[in-house]
Amino acid sequence: MASIRREIMIRSSAEKVWEVIGDFNAGPSRMAPGFVVDTRVDGDSRVVAFADGTVARERFVSIDDDTRRIVYAIVGESIQPDHDNASMQVVADGEGQCRLVWIHDVLPDDLAPSIDTAMAHALPVIKQALEPARPQA
Template structure:
């Protein structure tokens, strides 16, 4: 199973970042506009449209406010397994460290997913941060 880790510095308050991450129905407005172009809720799932026209059904697995951690799974014929978690932690007094982990099968799609995650990271940093910084791999 492929496991992709992104350790993302964001120049913003962790509570502000968490508020955007936990808003499961609005990633196209609050988290990664431009990368995510549309989203709508259907029960515990969201239907997300990405910049390249791809549409995914993402099922919310857990949203833990105490740990500032969101977990979701992708339900698709293209992937056998796709589970993701995003955790928001303080990084100093006014910065945030966001850890985004995706575990997926088949392994062959990992390079594509990692590339898309890199694009999403840039959109998140631009949207959430006061100044963008490059993500560092874990």
């Protein structure tokens, strides 16, 4: 099983970032506007539509507010892995900043490069969406 781990520093408090990341129903649209074009709830799952036309059905697995960690699994739609379990965790890292740690475990292994590429493209979008705007000089 391939395991992909990506993380990024975000200049915002862990609490503010977690408000978005921990929102299973609307989080993807809030954290990655433009990269994600729609998120809708369907039972215990959310259906996430991406700008490239990919649609993923993500089933809620668990949430832990104390550790600021959410877990979901891709279960169908246009992406159909044998196994895909993902987690996002927000970790405080100093005054007014945090790290977002995103891990995907996926089978078959040959899906890993495309998932890694998507994660690499999404993280700067997430960072920009979650950091406060810098004042113009």
